[in-house]
Amino acid sequence: xxxxxxxxxxxxxxxxxxxxxxxxxxxxxxxxxxxxxxxxxxxxxxxxxxxxxxxxxxxxxxxxxxxxxxxxxxxxxxxxxxxxxxxxxxxxxxxxxxxxxxxxxxxxxxxxxxxxxxxxxxxxxxxxxxxxxxxxxxxxxxxxxxxxxxxxxxxxxxxxxxxxxxxxxxxxxxxxxxxxxxxxxxxxxxxxxxxxxxxxxxxxxxxxxxxxxxxxxxxxxxxxxxxxx
Amino acid sequence: xxxxxxxxxxxxxxxxxxxxxxxxxxxxxxxxxxxxxxxxxxxxxxxxxxxxxxxxxxxxxxxxxxxxxxxxxxxxxxxxxxxxxxxxxxxxxxxxxxxxxxxxxxxxxxxxxxxxxxxxxxxxxxxxxxxxxxxxxxxxxxxxxxxxxxxxxxxxxxxxxxxxxxxxxxxxxxxxxxxxxxxxxxxxxxxxxxxxxxxxxxxxxxxxxxxxxxxxxxxxxxxxxxxxx
DNA sequence: AAGTGGTCTAGACCACCTC
DNA sequence: AGGTGGTCTAGACCACTTG
Numbered sequence: 001x002x003x004x005x006x007x008x009x010x011x012x013x014x015x016x017x018x019x020x021x022x023x024x025x026x027x028x029x030x031x032x033x034x035x036x037x038x039x040x041x042x043x044x045x046x047x048x049x050x051x052x053x054x055x056x057x058x059x060x061x062x063x064x065x066x067x068x069x070x071x072x073x074x075x076x077x078x079x080x081x082x083x084x085x086x087x088x089x090x091x092x093x094x095x096x097x098x099x100x101x102x103x104x105x106x107x108x109x110x111x112x113x114x115x116x117x118x119x120x121x122x123x124x125x126x127x128x129x130x131x132x133x134x135x136x137x138x139x140x141x142x143x144x145x146x147x148x149x150x151x152x153x154x155x156x157x158x159x160x161x162x163x164x165x166x167x168x169x170x171x172x173x174x175x176x177x178x179x180x181x182x183x184x185x186x187x188x189x190x191x192x193x194x195x196x197x198x199x200x201x202x203x204x205x206x207x208x209x210x211x212x213x214x215x216x217x218x219x220x221x222x223x224x225x226x227x228x229x
Numbered sequence: 230x231x232x233x234x235x236x237x238x239x240x241x242x243x244x245x246x247x248x249x250x251x252x253x254x255x256x257x258x259x260x261x262x263x264x265x266x267x268x269x270x271x272x273x274x275x276x277x278x279x280x281x282x283x284x285x286x287x288x289x290x291x292x293x294x295x296x297x298x299x300x301x302x303x304x305x306x307x308x309x310x311x312x313x314x315x316x317x318x319x320x321x322x323x324x325x326x327x328x329x330x331x332x333x334x335x336x337x338x339x340x341x342x343x344x345x346x347x348x349x350x351x352x353x354x355x356x357x358x359x360x361x362x363x364x365x366x367x368x369x370x371x372x373x374x375x376x377x378x379x380x381x382x383x384x385x386x387x388x389x390x391x392x393x394x395x396x397x398x399x400x401x402x403x404x405x406x407x408x409x410x411x412x413x414x415x416x417x418x419x420x421x422x423x424x425x426x427x428x429x430x431x432x433x434x435x436x437x438x439x440x441x442x443x444x445x446x447x448x449x450x451x452x453x454x455x456x457x458x
Numbered sequence: 459a460a461g462t463g464g465t466c467t468a469g470a471c472c473a474c475c476t477c
Numbered sequence: 478a479g480g481t482g483g484t485c486t487a488g489a490c491c492a493c494t495t496g
Contacts, residue, residue, distance in 0.1 A: 048463090060495090061461085061495090062463075064462065070310055071310075072308065073394075076303060079302040080302075081300075176453050176456075178453045179448075181410070199407060226404070226406075227404040232466095233466080258482085269466060270482095271468090288481090288483090289482080463492090465489100466489085467488090468486100468487100471485080476481095
């Protein structure tokens with residue numbers, strides 16, 4: 001007999017794994033499952049919702065619950081503060097401010113932030129080091145319209161990354177991952193060979209409809225992103 | 230007055246955004262929040278759990294609820310069946326089997342699968358095309374110990390990717406993302422210039438403790454992974 | 459129009475962890 | 478040992494969507 005909602009979830013998972021239900025199949029209604037497993041409907045609901053969150057099952061009011069016909073692998077990517085990421089790997093963290101200047105928006109940034117919201121900008125380049133070796137280089141744009149107090153931050157003491165994450169919670173965040181070959185300055189700072197392949201993470205964060213920052217993080221060659229499933 | 234748990238969640242989110250609470254701060258206990266917002270404790274619980282799932286808040290029995298001291302950006306990566314991904318982008322899908330053969334495990338695969346579980350293996354290389362242009366090349370290992378019936382699959386009709394995802398649900402999945410420069414065969418099939426940077430996704434899926442498959446997917450240069458927040 | 463999942467409530471008990 | 482979050486229950490009502 002099932003006790004908690006996790007047991008109910010595992011019971012259903014097992015049925016999926018041993019093909020009691022196949023992609024596209026319909027499950028009994030929550031009430032009947034509850035009856036069968038001798039628990040409350042809300043317990044079945046809790047289990048089913050966790051399966052729906054994981055992308056395994058699809059639920060529709062009046063329609064019922066179905067095993068997803070075309071399963072989607074869903075995995076969670078955690079991106080900590082760079083300092084924490086480096087320290088978690090057991091290295092000593094340091095960061096190094098390369099440049100900081102007020103500039104006009106490039107067309108790419110204007111498009112991303114919204115043409116009317118890219119008036120006062122700060123561009124910052126910084127290098128994060130692990131045990132004094134280059135780890136990641138970031139090229140960041142900050143909207144001073146959204147974060148005016150940023151001009152007072154001492155970037156030799158705290159990285160823009162850490163200050164923003166800790167002082168400016170965001171309501172929305174876009175992440176894009178791509179691969180590029182290293183060129184020019186980035187290669188010099190990262191001490192990487194020209195033409196090496198690097199993983200690039202771009203993030204834009206927003207508070208309501210106002211852009212906070214856009215950062216392009218170029219990692220040293222060989223960097224791997226790992227998701228915990 | 231708050232109505233549903235989403236309103237409670239948004240109420241707390243707003244308090245975080247306007248710095249009513251700062252990283253590390255402790256929230257009142259659920260019961261008190263419920264009293265203040267005039268709703269049931271379980272409603273507050275539902276809201277707090279969604280914030281905890283999002284990595285915004287940390288909850289400890291007896292300890293209470295805290296705003297995370299070092300916020301972590303958490304984002305969800307969805308990886309559909311390659312055919313669906315291509316069709317969703319509005320292209321016509323085709324796939325092309327390059328090779329399929331029974332082979333011995335390379336040391337890398339043996340390590341990944343577990344030395345004792347890499348005895349009967351199939352290695353498959355296939356190319357997925359969008360509007361007849363190369364989209365992604367996959368190099369896949371399949372454990373015939375775990376999936377013996379795979380030998381009967383007609384890989385000219387259905388891709389290994391789609392057959393496995395639809396017929397072999399997994400209980401665990403690891404994903405790794407990295408950047409590489411294209412070399413040799415992959416470049417030929419992807420019609421990409423030697424030395425171009427490509428995004429590589431590696432996935433291993435398991436059922437319980439048995440490996441199902443390991444796939445290395447090499448994308449055409451310029452490919453971007455986007456997360457939906 | 460009716461059936462299904464989604465949510466809210468109030469109360470109870472449990473489990474875990476800090477104090 | 479006590480306080481906090483975690484869960485279960487039973488019942489009620491709501492919201493959406495489909496037949």
